[in-house]
Amino acid sequence: MAAHVGSRLSTATPYIKDLNTQVRKGEIKVPQFQRPFVWGVAQALDLLDSVANNYPIGSLLLWRTADKLATERNIGEFKLPETEDLTPTDYVLDGQQRMTVLYSALGAEDEGIGFSAVYDLEAEKFLEEKPGERPLHHFPMRWLYQTTKLLNFRTALQSHKNADLLQERFDALIEVFSGYQIPVVTLRDLTIEEVCPIFERINSSGTDLSTFDLMVAATWSKGFDLNEKVEEISYSLEPKNYGEIKGTTVLKCLSVVQYESANRERVIALRGFKGSPDKMDSLVDRTRKALLRAVDQLATDFKIHSLSFLPYEAHLVILTYIYANNPNLSAQALRRVRQWFWRTSFSERYRGAPDDFVTRDLQAIKSFVLKGEDGSEETFGTGLTNAEIKKMVFRKNNSRSRAFILALAKNNPKNLTNGNTIDTSEALSVYNRKQFHHIFPEAFLKRTAPGVERSNLLNFCMLAAADNNRISDRDPKDYLPELIGDLGLHADDVLRSNLMPTADEYDYTMAELGTFFDARVDIVRREIFRLCSGAH
Template sequence: MAANIATRLETGTPFLKDLIADINSGQIKVPQFQRKFVWKEEQALKLLDSIASNYPVGSLLLWRTKNSLAVERNIGAFKLPATDDMSPTDYVLDGQQRLTVIFSALGALEGQDGFDVVYDLIDECFMESPEKFSQTQFPLRILYNTTKLLNFRSGLVSYPNSNDLQSRLDGLIDVITNYRIPVVTLKELTVEEVCPIFERINSSGTRLSTYDLMVAATWTETFDLNEEAEKIAQSLRPKGFDDIDGNTVLKCLSAIKHQGIKKDQVLSLRNLSKDDMDALVEVAKIALLKTVDLLKTEFKIYSWDFLPYEAIAIVLAYVFSKRKTLSLEDVRRVRQWFWLSALSERYRGASESFVSQDLEAIDLYVVNGEDPKKSFGNIPSKETFKNLAFRSNNSRSRALIILLALKRPRNLTNGALIDPEIALSNYNSKQFHHIYPKAHLKRVESSGEHNSLANFCMLAASENNAISDDHPNKYLPRLISELGLEAEDIFASNYLPSPSSIDYSTLEYPEFIDLRAELMLKDIDKLKDGLTY
């Protein structure tokens, strides 16, 4: 395929004036992508300064196609002109920010909205056009208007240093009018061929995705994928899960429709009629609502931040698209798959093909109730578990937090029940505490992983300072004394060894980690078998 694509690449180095003319005519358009990143004034001014210094500013990538895509005309403060549809059209895949700045600063008419820039001939710098500017500040939007340009230049004669000012203006005009930008045009490639190229683009710091391309490729006057994804997000808002990623929505739609999320399956969604897509979105909305309910009730997960993997949401949405309700046996099987997947890091770096294969396996195992034909992973051994470090973006760390929440923990300091919804509604590091503080472990040069999963407990932020970096052989016995008869239950709710059988005044870190890992793994063994505790 690569060789075939290479024959349909066109390269060129047009002048800025030619690019501006193509934008004005509608030959070049910017697809309507949901962008998280929009250039700021400082970045735009730096781009113009690079051009004036004759520095390279990178190439543009265009996609020439007869497919009509949704286009963007207003990007932040930058404006693009409204034009008639043309076929074929060159859509900007990479260079959107640069091209928009160039057009708004150099190609728009005077007085039009958008990014308006002058060049100060005295300070020799670009600046956004002030409401009132001096006669030594050259408005870039007249650069290609010969009459206005000559009038501005003639007006500089009244200044004592007119020769210098005119020389600076002439130099600026010469560089900009002769400046060329490399352009690569992909000619009449299909969406399937453009997609892998599109996903690798990252020159502006914004990674474009299949979802972005699908938003543009599926858009019509009566259908907008962004609006459909927003409908799903809105339905999840009361449950606190409305920040669902667009790519996740797209994969859920593909999983429900095709029992797979491979690239060709996702892209084939664009061939659905509006009625079929509307119906699919409605099914996905209901399935995701049930998914969120299960995550909250069964796993005490109250936001996407604590979900070990995106694939878990996709699989569960697929299950709920096939089954209106789950039996106790169904939930047991889901529980088994969930814990094995999370603790074995099953979906770490998993490809779309791998997740698609799991959808087939889950269909057999949960939806049809058949014995699994494959293993969903294995839990770590005790020695491995002790050495696993707590990291916020790690699936095992998230599994640990869920494990702690399911235990209905109570504050070590006062025995108050911890509300997991508050603790897990967002990733608040103050809700978690090293039982054996890292500063202490460093001071005594203790062996073992100081940031071990087995060294964390859930603790309300308001109580965190009560422990701080105290010596565990001092503060733990003190808490046991203060908690009195409730100490056993409170310690048990935090997977801490029984105070009646352990002397915390002498308990060293390696032994503590060994005992606590054993307690945790005892419950994990039940969960990975689909049981509760």
């Protein structure tokens, strides 16, 4: 692959003036998937200063292809001319912000829109051009390649009291900008399949570039916009609090429904629908319905009211595949879905798993859930041992942390302070760590046992932020017996709902972190085993 691409990779070092000419002619464009121009004035001035000092400013990466991509983004605020359909176009994959500054500051019309800069020959620095009268020693950078205006400025500069010094500085400025060359790497006539892996690795600007963005641009036409199809699906999920679903996730869902694969090659194959909008509409409708059923189960069965608490993207993709193939699951199939979900969550099966791994699991899901074949539940993992549970630490992006929170929510927890049932749909609608309470408060442990891990999962339960503040940093030996006394006959029920030992099973007046974990771990392990067995 590398050698194949390398044979169609060219490098050049054009002058800034020549690059700007290509931009002005519409030969270089910014594809739709790129973010808008976001650089501030300070960043733009720093770039010009780097050129003036002959510092390297990085290379540009272009993709030359005769395929016309969606190019709603021009260069900054500048509307560029259309090119003939058969004329190859260079699309900017990396370097849009730098190219925009160079075109706006050096290539645009004098009174054109966008960033405009002057060089202060006295202070020897670049400034943003402001409306009003321009001082004699301020050179408008947009005159750089306009010979007549450049010579007129130099002539006028002779009347300055420091004419000789400023003209020397001016000549040096013109020389460095006129001779400055920028490394440009051009990928020539590569297919979208070849460009995607290159494109996905580009992150010099801190932008999250993805196959989805490239797919949107590569499939765009006046009669078909993949982004609109994805937005249609996202919009339908908004009432269920899943509207923030990523475009790449939707593409994978479309792909598993159509091809039984989440691999990049099959995702890219979806562009074949560009010429068949009716078929794409049908696929989008089928996927949307399956996604809605998947989200319904995630919310009602697994208490996942937001993507923030979904252990893995793979869970939504695979669940969509299941419901696309069987919209009305039997009780046995639902039990098997639960087994698969909890086992993969607690075993961290999809941690760092590539798409081809998820794709292979689709076949196991087809056998286990859709066909009801026996003996494959162990494929997805098993329950945890006491030792493994004791080592688990609360981490926002960790599947075991999320699964533990969901296990708590499944148990319909009641508030430790008053016995009221906690609204888990509200607590789990958006990630907020304040909804989760350290049974042994962080501040208390920091004060009494500074070397101990304070965020073990066994040290957490669900509790509203206001009640969390009420407990503050108190010693559990004090506040827990007090709360148990206030709860009276309901105390055992409230403690069980939080997967905590009852007052008969554990003496809270003698509560210590280690003994509490020993008493709680068996309760948590049994609940994990129950869920991994497919219990509702």
